[in-house]
Amino acid sequence: MASRGPRALPLTPNLGAEISGVELSAEMDDATFRKLYQAFLRYQVLLFPPQELPPARQVGFARRFGEVQIHVMNQYHADGYPELYRLSNLDASGKPSGNHPDKGTLAWHTDGSWQRVTGQATIIYGEVMPASGGETHFCDMYGAYERLDASWKKRIASLRAVHNLDFSRTRRHGEDPLTEAQRLAKPPVDHPVVRTHPETGRKCLYLGDHAEYILGMPYDEGRAMIEELNALAVHPDLTYEHRWKTGQLLVWDNRCVMHRATGYDAATQGRVIRRCTVLGEVPA
Ligand SMILES: [Fe+2]
Helix, strand or coil, X not given: CCCCCCEXXXXXXXXXXXXXXXXXXXXXXXXXXXXXXXXXXXXXXXXXXXXXXXXXXXHHHHHHHCXXXXXXXXXXXXXXXEEEEEEECECCCCCECXXXXXXXXXXXXXXXXXXXXXXXXXXXXEEECCCCCCCEEEEEHHHHHHHCCHHHXXXXXXXXXXXXXXXXHHHHCCCCCCCHHHHHHCCCEEEECEEECCCCCCEEECCCCCEEEECCCCHHHHHHHHHHHHHHHCCHHHEEEECCCCCXXXXXXXXXXXXXXXXXXXXXXXXXXXXXXXXXXXXX
């Protein structure tokens, strides 16, 4: 059957679109992918309706966007694909274990900002979703920058923030810290606080929970500034709150959105996601 091609239905006035007319488990032609990629740049977050998506096809789809990250935290690798990272609260018998698999995701962040080459797309498939909670929320960071007043824009124009995975994990919870080898493999890196999206040319705020301090500023002052900007960024006009259905796929652009997960009852509800992160570029 001839494909009718992707169609995008906006999810909010500002960001996010639901895509219909695409079967992700089938091979995708270049023209279809180009349309999807244009929608990705325009809407920042793409939602695909519930469908079967085998792990191999998810990795194949992710590779269309670029090089797929092999995550440093290899305890999460899934299905024989080091590119796939599974977050699950189910135990070996498939019952909710009561343990949230990654509490770090509950704070607003942008994937891979703790690396020199940061995350481009994150692609998440919902294998098992709880009846309530476990949502994923998005914030438009173009809009967050644009909403800042002129004095803020001037203050932060040339600042650089140091992003550190070890910082964001250990300050939130003491579970599952990085191993010494993981820590050495991913030392802290600095990125501009205001980055220019390499494809749209638009400026956005680039901080989130991995951002620890500001280069050249006393530590506590930089911490306070980061907290203030992270809080200023999140505004109802700039956010999309996604309530998952099993089998949906979300794709978002880490270069211009922050995201977070919401909590759920990990003792009674199952939640399992499969994630790929595509590597982008060094922010400028
Ligand atoms: Fe994330």
